[in-house]
Amino acid sequence: MSATAxxxxxxxxxxxxxxxxxxxxxxxxxxxxxxxxxxxxVAAAAAKGKKIAYGLVEANPIxxxxxxxxxxxxxxxxxxxxSYKGGALPLMLAAENEGYSTDCCSYVKSxxxxxxxxxxxxxxxxxxxxxDIAVLTYSGCQIYIHWWEQYHYWTGAKIFTxxxxxxxxxxxxxxxxxxxxxxxxxxxxxxISQLEQLTGIRYSExxxxxxxxxxxxxxxxxRMALEMGKRVPTPLDGYFEAIYYMxxxxxxxxxxxxxxxxRFLVDELQRRAEAGIGPTxxxxxxxxxxxxxxxxxYKEWWSLFKRWNxxxxxxxxxxxxxxxxxxxxNPDKPIETIAEYMIHAYCNWNMLMRAxxxxxxxxxxxxxxxxxxxxxxxRSFSMGQGDFKEYFVGMxxxxxxxxxxxVDPRYYSEAQMRNRIDAFxxxxxxxxGLK
Amino acid sequence: xxxxxxxxxKEPLELFREVTEDSYVDFSWQRRWKEETGGRLLGYFPVYFxxxxxxxxxxxxxxxxxxxxxxxxxxxxxxxxxxxxxxSRSTFELxxxxxxxxxxxxxxxxxxxxxxxxxxxxxRNKPDKTVxxxxxxxxxxxPHAKDYLYAEYGRLxxxxxxxxxxxxxxxxxxxxxxxxxxxxxxxxxxEQLRIERxxxxxxxxxxxxxxxxxxxxxxxxxxxxxxxxxxxxKRDRKQQDKIRVLVLxxxxxxxxxxxxxAMEDAAYLVYDEAIIGPRWIGRVNEAEEDPLxxxxxxxxxxxxxxxxxxxxxxxxxxxxxxxxxxxxxxAVLFLVPKFCEPALYxxxxxxxxxxxxxxxxxxxxxxxxxxxxxxARMTLETLAESIIFG
Ligand code: SF4
Ligand code: SF4
Numbered sequence: 001m002s003a004t005a006x007x008x009x010x011x012x013x014x015x016x017x018x019x020x021x022x023x024x025x026x027x028x029x030x031x032x033x034x035x036x037x038x039x040x041x042v043a044a045a046a047a048k049g050k051k052i053a054y055g056l057v058e059a060n061p062i063x064x065x066x067x068x069x070x071x072x073x074x075x076x077x078x079x080x081x082x083s084y085k086g087g088a089l090p091l092m093l094a095a096e097n098e099g100y101s102t103d104c105c106s107y108v109k110s111x112x113x114x115x116x117x118x119x120x121x122x123x124x125x126x127x128x129x130x131x132d133i134a135v136l137t138y139s140g141c142q143i144y145i146h147w148w149e150q151y152h153y154w155t156g157a158k159i160f161t162x163x164x165x166x167x168x169x170x171x172x173x174x175x176x177x178x179x180x181x182x183x184x185x186x187x188x189x190x191x192i193s194q195l196e197q198l199t200g201i202r203y204s205e206x207x208x209x210x211x212x213x214x215x216x217x218x219x220x221x222x223r224m225a226l227e228m229g230k231r232v233p234t235p236l237d238g239y240f241e242a243i244y245y246m247x248x249x250x251x252x253x254x255x256x257x258x259x260x261x262x263r264f265l266v267d268e269l270q271r272r273a274e275a276g277i278g279p280t281x282x283x284x285x286x287x288x289x290x291x292x293x294x295x296x297x298y299k300e301w302w303s304l305f306k307r308w309n310x311x312x313x314x315x316x317x318x319x320x321x322x323x324x325x326x327x328x329x330n331p332d333k334p335i336e337t338i339a340e341y342m343i344h345a346y347c348n349w350n351m352l353m354r355a356x357x358x359x360x361x362x363x364x365x366x367x368x369x370x371x372x373x374x375x376x377x378x379r380s381f382s383m384g385q386g387d388f389k390e391y392f393v394g395m396x397x398x399x400x401x402x403x404x405x406x407v408d409p410r411y412y413s414e415a416q417m418r419n420r421i422d423a424f425x426x427x428x429x430x431x432x433g434l435k
Numbered sequence: 436x437x438x439x440x441x442x443x444x445k446e447p448l449e450l451f452r453e454v455t456e457d458s459y460v461d462f463s464w465q466r467r468w469k470e471e472t473g474g475r476l477l478g479y480f481p482v483y484f485x486x487x488x489x490x491x492x493x494x495x496x497x498x499x500x501x502x503x504x505x506x507x508x509x510x511x512x513x514x515x516x517x518x519x520x521x522x523s524r525s526t527f528e529l530x531x532x533x534x535x536x537x538x539x540x541x542x543x544x545x546x547x548x549x550x551x552x553x554x555x556x557x558x559r560n561k562p563d564k565t566v567x568x569x570x571x572x573x574x575x576x577x578p579h580a581k582d583y584l585y586a587e588y589g590r591l592x593x594x595x596x597x598x599x600x601x602x603x604x605x606x607x608x609x610x611x612x613x614x615x616x617x618x619x620x621x622x623x624x625x626e627q628l629r630i631e632r633x634x635x636x637x638x639x640x641x642x643x644x645x646x647x648x649x650x651x652x653x654x655x656x657x658x659x660x661x662x663x664x665x666x667x668x669k670r671d672r673k674q675q676d677k678i679r680v681l682v683l684x685x686x687x688x689x690x691x692x693x694x695x696x697a698m699e700d701a702a703y704l705v706y707d708e709a710i711i712g713p714r715w716i717g718r719v720n721e722a723e724e725d726p727l728x729x730x731x732x733x734x735x736x737x738x739x740x741x742x743x744x745x746x747x748x749x750x751x752x753x754x755x756x757x758x759x760x761x762x763x764x765x766a767v768l769f770l771v772p773k774f775c776e777p778a779l780y781x782x783x784x785x786x787x788x789x790x791x792x793x794x795x796x797x798x799x800x801x802x803x804x805x806x807x808x809x810x811a812r813m814t815l816e817t818l819a820e821s822i823i824f825g
Contacts, residue, residue, distance in 0.1 A: 099783045103518070103774050138573055138745075142548045145573060145745045146780035153752065153784050161747050163574040165583075166545060169590075170558045170566050179586035183572075186579040347548075350568070351555025376518045379776065380548035383523070387514040387556040 010284065010429055011422075016307035018281050024272045027265045028244050034261065035247050039078075039125055045071040046129035051198065054131035054151060057321055059139035059164055059342035061188065063211045063254045063334075067203065068195045072135075074251065075111030075147075078128050082110055083295040083407040087124040092408050094118055105377045106407035108147045117154060131157040133198070135191070139164035140320070140347030141380040160194060162187045164342045167349050174326075174353065176343055184339035205334060211254040212331035212338075221262030222249050223324045228269045229313040230365050233283035235272035238365070239312030240302045241279055243293060250321045284309035285428055288361040290316045290388065291373035291381055296409035304418055305371075308425045313365040316357065319346040323357070347380050355388050362397055368428055369398035375406045398431065400424040438467045442655055447663035448640060451647035458497075458650050459505040460529065465497055465650070466537045475599045478538040480526065480553070481687040482546050482743050483571075483712035485730050487611035487719070488591060489542075490653065493599040498649030498710070499535070500689050501525045504804035506532070514556060520774045521803035522688035523549045530557045530564075539598050540565040542591075546687065546743035547777050567594045573745040575735040584731045608726040612719050614653045621660040622648060622714050626706070628667065630762055633679075633703040635670045638695045645710045675703075678765040678819045681758060682707035683785065686742055688772035690801050697812040698768065701819050706762055707770075708742075715741050742781045751781065752788035759794055765822050767796040768815060795822060 019025070046052050053065060055072040065072050082088055088110055095109035096102065098118055115121050115130040134157045136148045151157045165180040192203050225245065229238035236242065245265055252258045272278065287305070289312050294301045305312070319325070327344040330337040346354070358370060370392055374382045385401065392399040402420050405411035429435045442450055457464050469476050477494040486496040501522035510531040511524040529535050541564060543554035551568070558566040569587055572580040592603045625644060629636055644663060648656050679702070686708040698704060716733050723729035740749050758764065767789060771778040782798060789796050797818050799811050 099786050101779045101782075104776060104779050108780075142545065142551070143776055143780075146777060149745070149751075149784060150780060153787060159747060161574040161576075161745075163572055163580070165570040165587075166551065166568065168568040168570055170555070170568070177586065177590060179583055180570075183579055183583040187574055187577060190577050190579075351552050352559055354555075355559065374516055376516075379516075379519055379552070379774075382516050383519050383549045383552040384515060384556040386512075386516060387559060390514055391559065 010434060011308050011425070013307060015281050015309050016303040018279075018306060020272075020277060020279060024268060024275065024277050027261075027268050028241070030261065030264065031244055031247055034257065035251065038251050039128075042071045042073055043127045043129065046127075051132040052129045054134040054148075054157065056135070056137050056141075056144050057250050058141060058144070058345035058347060059137035059162075060135070060250065060321075061137065061162070061191075061338050061342065062252075063208060063215055063338060064188065064192060064195070065135070066211055066254050067208055068199045068201050070133075070195070070199065073128060073131065075114075076107050077247070077251065078114065078123065078125060079107045079110040079407055080295045081125050082114065082123055083409075084298055085124040086296065086409075088296055088407045089409055091119070092410070103377065105143050105147070106405055107378075108143060108150065110407055111147065112150050112154065115155070130155050133157060134159050136161045137164060137342060138162065139342050140345040143378075143380065160191050162191060162342070164348065167343060167353060170350065170352060173356075176340070180343060181336060181339050184342055185335045188335050188338060208334045209331045212329055212334055214256055214259045215254045216329035216331055217259040218249060218253055218262045219322075219324065219329050221259070221266050222246075225262065225265045225269055226314070226318065226324060228266075228273065231273055232286075232366060233276075233278050234286065234311050234313050234365075235269045235278050237279040237312045239287075239289035239315035239317065240293070240305075242312075242315060242318040246318045246321065279311055280306050280309045282309050283311050284434070285369070285425065285432075286311060286313045286365065286367045288312070288314050288358060288365065288367045288370045289373065290358055290370060290385065292317055292375050292378055292406040293373060294375075294404045294412060295406055297412050297414070300414065301412075301417065304421045308421075310425065313367050314361040316346055316354065316361075319357075321345065323349065325357075351384050351387070355391055358388065358392070359395070359397075362392075368432065369400065369424070371424075372399065372401045374401055374403045376403060376411055377405055377408065398424070398428055438464070438471050439655065442651075442659075447659040447666075448643065450651075450659060451643035451663070454650045455643050455646045458500065458646070459503045460534055462497070462534065462537070465495060468495060468652070469537060475539045476537060477540045477542060477595070478535055479542040480544070480546075480550055481522075481710075481712060482544070482741065483716060483734070484542055484544065485588060485591075485734075486653075486713070487608060487615045487730065488588060488603075488727075489595060490615070491607040491611040492592070492595050492603065493601050494539070494595065495652055497538070498646075499526055499529070499541070500646070500649070500710070501803055502529055503689055503691065504806075506534075514560070515553075518774055519549050520688050520772045522772065523553045525803055527553060527557065531560055538564075540567060540595060542567045542569065544569045544571050547775075565594060565598060567591060571744065572735060574747065576747040580735050581728070581731050584735060585728060588727055588731065603727075605726055609721065612726055612729065613721055614657065615713075616718050616721065617657045618648055618653050618660070619713065619716070619718055621657060621664060624664055625660075625667075626714060628664070630705050632674075633705050634672050634674045636667050638699045638704055639692050640667075642692060642695065642709060648713065649710060676823070678702045678822050679705045679763055680766050680768050680815070681705065681762060681764045682768045682770050684742075684769050684771040684775075684778040684782070685709050686711045686778070688775060688801075688803065690770055690772075691803070691805055691808075694801060694805065694808045694811060697808040698815050701812060701815040702766070702768075704768070705764070706758070711741065715739055742777045751784050755785045755788050756792060759789075759792065764794070766818055767794060769796060769798040771798060771800050773800045773802045
């Protein structure tokens with residue numbers, strides 16, 4: 001066991017097992033309840049014969065689909081949930097049996113293998129219907145296109161495409177050409193007219209504004225919640241807990257319940273801060289996280305950090321549904337604001353902007369170091385993360401790279417992971433003069 | 436002797452082989468071209484790039500196709516992940532070790548997440564280099580895609596003009612398009628030759644001839660290519676008893692030539708996707724009033740499938756069925772670069788169609804630096820024997 005100069009334990013199993021007192025941890029329970037309800041509502045809608053859309057986390061135009069009363073299933077979300085509940089391996093094997101390689105994104109494999117014709121739709125989460133339409137929002141991930149094509153060829157689902165240009169001008173930071181916004185906005189109008197035909201519901205800009213007002217409210221509170229990570233000590237884990245909190249901003253944005261949820265979250269975190277409560281017994285290390293988490297061993301993996309009383313102060317993954325630090329919704333320009341939202345998904349930012357965002361987090365959130373979780377089957381996130389490390393090390397920012405997968409449990413080695421993480425904290429402790 | 440005089444004096448195949456081998460790491464041919472002509476160099480990553488735009492602005496557009504195992508990966512090992520394809524890693528190594536320094540600009544397009552991120556990390560490590568990333572449209576069935584791509588090509592022009600000191604001139608662009616159309620015609624003629632009489636043109640000659648088109652000035656290339664094809668068409672060689680194989684998956688990373696030779700021992704590889712971009716684009720309409728729009732339409736209205744470009748109106752399964760029928764294919768060889776997800780997903784889509792049609796296929800994965808090909812040869816041989824002997 002590692003100890004401080006004063007003999008106090010730097011690392012402890014009690015810290016690893018620590019749970020935030022219930023009265024300060026109601027937002028997690030509430031989000032689980034709301035997510036469960038969301039899954040039940042979708043299954044009930046499918047049972048009544050309603051047309052089901054599949055949507056993607058990055059850049060999903062949920063406000064528009066709400067307008068047309070179309071229930072949306074997010075295969076990324078059901079895949080991660082299945083994995084979290086320990087049910088991914090049979091789906092990996094079923095997909096591989098159909099010709100998918102071990103090198104394919106494991107979201108795609110579980111997403112395709114869970115529903116007919118490969119699977120039955122019965123999952124540890126309940127029934128997941130197959131898609132009637134698949135809304136392809138090509139933002140931040142090229143594999144989205146290939147994934148949606150799989151659904152098309154396996155199930156006959158019709159693809160509604162929205163092409164979202166990458167934020168790609170290396171000479172001008174954050175520069176988005178006008179032709180990009182116009183192109184996305186034009187495509188949104190195109191999808192709207194297709195949805196009008198499909199549902200018989202007429203498009204109402206006024207109603208869309210109303211929906212977006214709830215979205216903007218939820219979005220602002222979501223940002224306030226995450227920015228609490230700037231406090232020293234931080235009342236929340238801006239990575240491990242934020243990943244729970246981000247479900248609703250993706251799944252159910254645009255209604256009062258979701259907006260209320262994020263107010264509730266901000267209140268709870270405020271109460272935590274006032275009571276001096278946080279995600280670990282104390283705050284010894286402050287970390288910024290880059291990358292998708294390990295879902296199959298989520299709690300075990302988190303505990304490897306908790307046992308060092310380390311808290312995530314900020315993370316990039318909770319920004320996949322939009323870089324909340326940077327972007328604000330403007331309900332007065334409904335189509336344009338949705339177009340801009342779709343452009344500013346984290347992985348749709350170029351690598352220079354991604355590295356700068358991480359550097360900003362290190363500075364603004366007073367972090368001790370960066371942890372990069374490089375997942376093997378997601379190259380959108382992972383390709384070039386080694387370059388981030390070289391960049392940060394060049395600026396004397398301690399950086400750890402660890403590898404596993406977000407869904408496939410076969411890529412997780414607890415012993416190896418523990419050794420790497422422990423060695424990182426040992427050197428951080430030395431650097432902070434804790435030893 | 437100047438570089439161009441030297442090139443003119445060489446047999447086409449000798450020149451094609453020489454520039455191909457030089458392009459694995461050194462690009463010394465292009466460096467000399469730049470020194471002697473004062474022109475500008477633009478390096479572009481696969482799969483497709485609108486070469487006439489760069490050409491009309493005084494650039495020599497050069498396809499960067501990875502180091503084919505001829506460079507030790509050192510910097511790339513630290514900066515890129517181990518689970519990405521080898522073309523991206525070796526291209527990073529080439530850039531990081533200064534082998535691409537004489538290129539005035541590097542261009543990438545949205546073929547996959549790996550190439551996309553590669554463009555960014557090259558820029559971060561080479562901040563003075565102009566790195567252009569073009570987002571090519573995927574929603575090509577809507578009219579807005581054309582306006583968008585037109586503006587995107589405009590952005591490319593804005594990046595390139597200050598480097599060459601030339602302004603885009605529509606007449607010059609028209610002439611460039613005509614030259615690249617000639618290149619396309621010749622490559623198409625070679626493609627047809629391999630479909631009809633593959634025994635006349637061995638794979639490695641075909642490959643050198645294709646790749647040289649991505650490395651030489653187009654004016655020189657069309658001249659050499661014309662004489663090369665004239666010679667090949669006059670050859671008198673005997674057809675062998677081999678099955679006809681369609682090769683899919685090699686559209687970006689380059690399989691090692693010895694691997695392809697080993698495959699060719701077992702079968703006629705009548706069609707493949709090697710250096711597919713310039714072949715895929717087809718003939719650009721020279722009669723279109725606005726030549727930039729002609730280039731746009733050649734891309735957006737192209738209904739031939741390309742793994743790295745989505746088009747809502749394309750049916751990939753129907754296309755492979757037609758290909759198998761039209762090219763009288765006995766078997767399909769999926770030749771997939773290790774870790775190349777686009778190829779891995781298209782494999783499943785196409786395999787489903789082949790299963791329905793009872794067309795035999797095999798899937799092999801490759802890496803740039805591979806040196807043993809025996810297993811691959813045996814796999815294809817076994818398949819060929821099962822077809823020939825029932
Ligand atoms: S972003 Fe990564 S994890 Fe998500 S779908 Fe794309 S490849 Fe898979
Ligand atoms: S080989 Fe495949 S994964 Fe690699 S850069 Fe080319 S298309 Fe992308």
